[in-house]
Amino acid sequence: MAAKTIISRPIYGTLSPQPGKHHLFLADAEGALAIVDMAKTAPLGFFDGAEIVFIPGPDGKHVAVLEALKPAQFHVAPSFASLLPRLKQTLANAHMGLRLYLAGTEGLIGQAMQVALEAGIDHTSMQTEHRGSLARRMQCVHCKGITENVTTQPATCSHCGLLLLVRDHYSRRLAAFQGVCINAEDRSEIPPMEEAFP
Amino acid sequence: MSTGTTKLDVVVSDVVPVNDLVTRFHFRRRDGELLPTFSGGAHVVVEMRDGDRTRLNPYSLMGSPLDTREYTISVRRVDAGRGGSLFMHSRVHAGLEMVISYPVNLFSLDLRAKKHLMLAGGIGITPFMAQTAQLAGSGGNFELHYTCRTASLGTYADVLQERYGRRIRLYHDDREERIELDRLLTSQPLGTHLYVCGPAGMINWVRARAAELGWPPETVHYEHFAAPQPGLPFDVTLAVSGKTIRVGEQQSLLEAIEAAGVDPPYLCRGGVCGQCETNVISYDGKFIHNDHWLGEEDHRSGCKIMPCVSRFEGKSLVLER
Numbered sequence: 001m002a003a004k005t006i007i008s009r010p011i012y013g014t015l016s017p018q019p020g021k022h023h024l025f026l027a028d029a030e031g032a033l034a035i036v037d038m039a040k041t042a043p044l045g046f047f048d049g050a051e052i053v054f055i056p057g058p059d060g061k062h063v064a065v066l067e068a069l070k071p072a073q074f075h076v077a078p079s080f081a082s083l084l085p086r087l088k089q090t091l092a093n094a095h096m097g098l099r100l101y102l103a104g105t106e107g108l109i110g111q112a113m114q115v116a117l118e119a120g121i122d123h124t125s126m127q128t129e130h131r132g133s134l135a136r137r138m139q140c141v142h143c144k145g146i147t148e149n150v151t152t153q154p155a156t157c158s159h160c161g162l163l164l165l166v167r168d169h170y171s172r173r174l175a176a177f178q179g180v181c182i183n184a185e186d187r188s189e190i191p192p193m194e195e196a197f198p
Numbered sequence: 199m200s201t202g203t204t205k206l207d208v209v210v211s212d213v214v215p216v217n218d219l220v221t222r223f224h225f226r227r228r229d230g231e232l233l234p235t236f237s238g239g240a241h242v243v244v245e246m247r248d249g250d251r252t253r254l255n256p257y258s259l260m261g262s263p264l265d266t267r268e269y270t271i272s273v274r275r276v277d278a279g280r281g282g283s284l285f286m287h288s289r290v291h292a293g294l295e296m297v298i299s300y301p302v303n304l305f306s307l308d309l310r311a312k313k314h315l316m317l318a319g320g321i322g323i324t325p326f327m328a329q330t331a332q333l334a335g336s337g338g339n340f341e342l343h344y345t346c347r348t349a350s351l352g353t354y355a356d357v358l359q360e361r362y363g364r365r366i367r368l369y370h371d372d373r374e375e376r377i378e379l380d381r382l383l384t385s386q387p388l389g390t391h392l393y394v395c396g397p398a399g400m401i402n403w404v405r406a407r408a409a410e411l412g413w414p415p416e417t418v419h420y421e422h423f424a425a426p427q428p429g430l431p432f433d434v435t436l437a438v439s440g441k442t443i444r445v446g447e448q449q450s451l452l453e454a455i456e457a458a459g460v461d462p463p464y465l466c467r468g469g470v471c472g473q474c475e476t477n478v479i480s481y482d483g484k485f486i487h488n489d490h491w492l493g494e495e496d497h498r499s500g501c502k503i504m505p506c507v508s509r510f511e512g513k514s515l516v517l518e519r
């Protein structure tokens with residue numbers, strides 16, 4: 001569970017069934033279990049109006065438990081980038097009354113939220129639940145490059161190679177935490193790298 | 199005193215009867231300068247000096263926010279009310295010098311919305327006059343559904359249709375025309391915000407249907423100024439200022455507090471904004487809560503009251519004022 005440090009650091013909740021006619025779920029890896037847990041409190045017939053889009057983790061688990069919920073539509077995607085056109089299409093055709101549920105890693109929640117914000121859903125209107133890895137999506141404030149799945153502190157920018165302090169400062173617009181050069185005064189000073197976001 | 203606001207010295211530049219119930223008033227600054235900028239949905243509090251009595255009523259600004267040479271309000275005559283609207287209709291004439299508050303907006307557009315869906319009932323049309331003008335000026339996407347009793351009482355329906363054509367949809371009670379609310383609410387594109395202004399019953403209906411149909415609360419905006427209701431006179435002790443006052447039959451508690459020379463903060467005087475929220479120190483009797491600000495729990499607790507619209511019946515009431 002993420003702790004509140006500074007105001008931009010996102011805080012996630014627990015998925016709960018919302019009133020509405022259509023329910024769009026997006027989850028990766030262990031995020032599937034957040035949906036399964038929520039389903040226990042959902043009213044009868046809730047998944048008749050639901051679509052679940054799922055990105056399995058490397059172990060490929062949890063597909064069967066989601067299928068068992070019998071959503072109106074179930075789609076398994078290999079990566080977030082690969083499902084983006086489908087997600088945009090769904091949101092572009094959607095009406096008010098569609099509710100969005102995001103569960104899994106921060107990277108998935110953040111990127112899906114970014115697309116949904118552009119489609120006109122307020123971030124406070126989305127249900128989110130963090131499950132699984134704490135790995136971060138990070139933007140290097142110097143070269144603006146994005147590095148996915150950052151688990152260490154500090155972390156190396158995958159674009160310009162600078163050693164970055166991964167801050168809790170988060171941008172909803174970019175769906176990324178901000179990384180700032182940790183040894184700008186003296187590059188030869190290399191602080192120890194620790195596993196901070198397992 | 200009105201929170202953070204300065205008063206505006208204005209002169210009534212025009213008085214225009216609109217129909218049997220509604221009259222429009224135009225105000226300009228006495229010094230000839232432009233009035234302060236406002237945004238669609240804002241209201242001003244108009245001071246009505248009637249002998250030794252001063253009434254302060256909120257009215258939505260209905261002119262275009264793009265033109266601040268004058269402010270305009272439309273006042274519906276309420277014969278059974280406390281006399282504010284009757285004063286406006288019978289005593290206010292062009293050339294009269296009046297005092298109004300700076301504009302305050304408790305019903306503003308959320309400009310992040312992809313589309314603005316507006317529902318008006320009766321005189322609730324006034325804030326939408328300004329909002330539609332604001333949106334039209336910036337190419338905003340809106341649609342207005344307006345319910346009125348009869349065509350002749352459809353205040354500004356003709357003006358709106360002339361300006362915006364098919365974006366305006368009218369419903370007349372006498373022709374049994376009704377908004378197909380569920381169909382309307384389920385067919386709006388994602389990113390639509392909903393605005394409703396009209397009688398309390400209409401607002402409650404729309405909010406309840408929107409919630410049921412999955413509209414998140416932050417996409418539903420509403421405004422309903424409760425007019426202070428007359429009632430039995432009652433006595434109040436103001437503990438901080440050490441005064442005991444009597445609230446008259448036609449007076450609101452806030453007006454009585456002000457008449458005693460105590461100036462609590464206020465903005466809307468209609469039970470909406472929360473500025474005049476007052477702590478109750480002790481009481482023996484029952485509260486008549488009429489506001490939309492305090493929650494049910496606060497109403498039950500007997501610890502708080504909104505003096506702009508709420509009253510009291512009983513033996514004693516001591517307030518922290």
